[in-house]
Amino acid sequence: MASEQPTYEELIKGLWRENPVFIQLLGLCPALAVTNSAINALAMGAATTFVLVGSSLLVSSLRSLIPKQVRITTFIIVIATFVTVADFTLQALAPVVHKELGAFIALIVVNCLILGRQEAFASRHSQRPALADALGMSLGFSFALFLLGAIREILGSGSLFGVSLFGPDFEPWVIMILPPGGFITLGLLLGVFAWFKEHRERASQQAALDTGERRAA
Amino acid sequence: MASPEAGPLRMMVTLGIAGLCSGIAVVGIFLVTKPRIERNRAEALEAAIFRVLEGAKTRVALVLREGELVRYEAEDGAIPKEEAIYAGYDESGALVGHAIPAEGAGFQDTIKLLYGYRAASARVVGIEVLESRETPGLGDKIIKDDHFVANFRDLAVEPEIVLTKTARSRENEVEAISGATISSRAVVRIINESNARWLARLGGDQARHGTADADERVLARGGVE
Numbered sequence: 001m002a003s004e005q006p007t008y009e010e011l012i013k014g015l016w017r018e019n020p021v022f023i024q025l026l027g028l029c030p031a032l033a034v035t036n037s038a039i040n041a042l043a044m045g046a047a048t049t050f051v052l053v054g055s056s057l058l059v060s061s062l063r064s065l066i067p068k069q070v071r072i073t074t075f076i077i078v079i080a081t082f083v084t085v086a087d088f089t090l091q092a093l094a095p096v097v098h099k100e101l102g103a104f105i106a107l108i109v110v111n112c113l114i115l116g117r118q119e120a121f122a123s124r125h126s127q128r129p130a131l132a133d134a135l136g137m138s139l140g141f142s143f144a145l146f147l148l149g150a151i152r153e154i155l156g157s158g159s160l161f162g163v164s165l166f167g168p169d170f171e172p173w174v175i176m177i178l179p180p181g182g183f184i185t186l187g188l189l190l191g192v193f194a195w196f197k198e199h200r201e202r203a204s205q206q207a208a209l210d211t212g213e214r215r216a217a
Numbered sequence: 218m219a220s221p222e223a224g225p226l227r228m229m230v231t232l233g234i235a236g237l238c239s240g241i242a243v244v245g246i247f248l249v250t251k252p253r254i255e256r257n258r259a260e261a262l263e264a265a266i267f268r269v270l271e272g273a274k275t276r277v278a279l280v281l282r283e284g285e286l287v288r289y290e291a292e293d294g295a296i297p298k299e300e301a302i303y304a305g306y307d308e309s310g311a312l313v314g315h316a317i318p319a320e321g322a323g324f325q326d327t328i329k330l331l332y333g334y335r336a337a338s339a340r341v342v343g344i345e346v347l348e349s350r351e352t353p354g355l356g357d358k359i360i361k362d363d364h365f366v367a368n369f370r371d372l373a374v375e376p377e378i379v380l381t382k383t384a385r386s387r388e389n390e391v392e393a394i395s396g397a398t399i400s401s402r403a404v405v406r407i408i409n410e411s412n413a414r415w416l417a418r419l420g421g422d423q424a425r426h427g428t429a430d431a432d433e434r435v436l437a438r439g440g441v442e
Binding site: 065066067068069070073074077078080081084085088089091092093099102174178 | 232236247253254
């Protein structure tokens with residue numbers, strides 16, 4: 001592990017540069033399915049955070065004990081256990097939220113973001129960077145879900161966190177809280193992110209060219 | 218990668234231990250949360266009973282025994298695990314009506330609901346959806362649309378409840394939600410089917426459980442109104 005980066009860098013990368021939803025395009029199923037309101041999006045983000053952080057810590061701690069031929073099986077057992085714990089806990093402590101999210105809590109097991117982080121990161125790093133990576137990715141995922149949920153709720157229900165924003169005259173744009181609204185919003189956001197990225201790359205290329213020219217002159 | 222190259226025995230032991238630990242964790246959390254989860258469900262049902270039967274202060278669970286409705290006796294007043302309906306009484310012990318749980322297929326998944334029924338006037342007097350996965354924004358209006366829910370506060374059940382797409386003009390009509398006809402129709406069908414199953418039994422039930430004078434009082438009050 002010669003290439004271990006500073007922990008801060010592991011934490012930050014998931015938020016923007018390697019954002020799981022907007023850049024890596026992972027975990028799109030919940031990102032589309034439960035983001036019809038901001039509160040649902042945050043609840044899903046919190047449940048995913050719990051599973052990802054728990055799994056990453058455990059996998060990182062046990063990484064030298066897990067034979068590599070059966071590592072995927074072991075990761076899935078670990079992840080499924082954390083998901084079941086989250087499922088029952090939500091059902092017991094927050095039945096209303098559980099009712100809203102329905103089957104999507106159980107489906108966190110197959111969120112490829114979580115298995116992906118175990119395989120690509122936690123199984124190759126010690127606990128500190130693994131924890132930072134898991135937290136960063138979870139926060140990036142929750143941020144993306146919240147952005148989708150807030151946009152869809154504002155346009156589709158005229159409210160945010162259930163608080164009406166535009167008064168009774170607002171005609172809700174119902175399609176935004178239906179599945180097509182999820183695809184439309186995600187598509188537009190991906191476009192915005194790609195545009196930003198390209199813009200920035202072009203700017204840095206231009207800067208490199210400029211310095212090159214000056215040096216030549 | 219730090220993971221060692223392992224022989225078959227080691228792989229089996231690793232997976233066995235992982236499975237065992239996972240099993241213990243899953244069963245553990247299940248046992249820990251089970252009483253709480255059951256209490257949440259019972260509380261939700263209990264609260265719904267008193268919402269669909271306005272004015273009810275106490276309730277008695279009734280279960281089927283050999284085709285007859287009998288009082289369900291539980292020391293702690295718990296909700297029966299088997300299929301049951303609930304008779305609600307006001308402070309003076311008079312029968313307010315029956316809360317009947319019913320379920321059936323909706324647009325996406327099973328809709329579970331509870332409705333209040335008043336045998337004295339042969340009317341549905343309230344409805345509450347307990348569980349549904351109807352489309353957010355459209356089908357879930359069967360819960361959120363006050364105009365639709367209001368249809369069920371005073372709804373005649375004879376000869377049967379009918380769904381209409383125009384404004385309600387008869388006492389047994391329910392006005393469908395535009396954009397959610399299937400969900401609206403599902404609710405009406407669920408109640409009609411449940412009525413066919415339970416209502417005939419309720420007549421006989423009152424004679425035995427409703428305390429005869431209480432029923433007379435309800436009838437008398439219905440006459441005064």
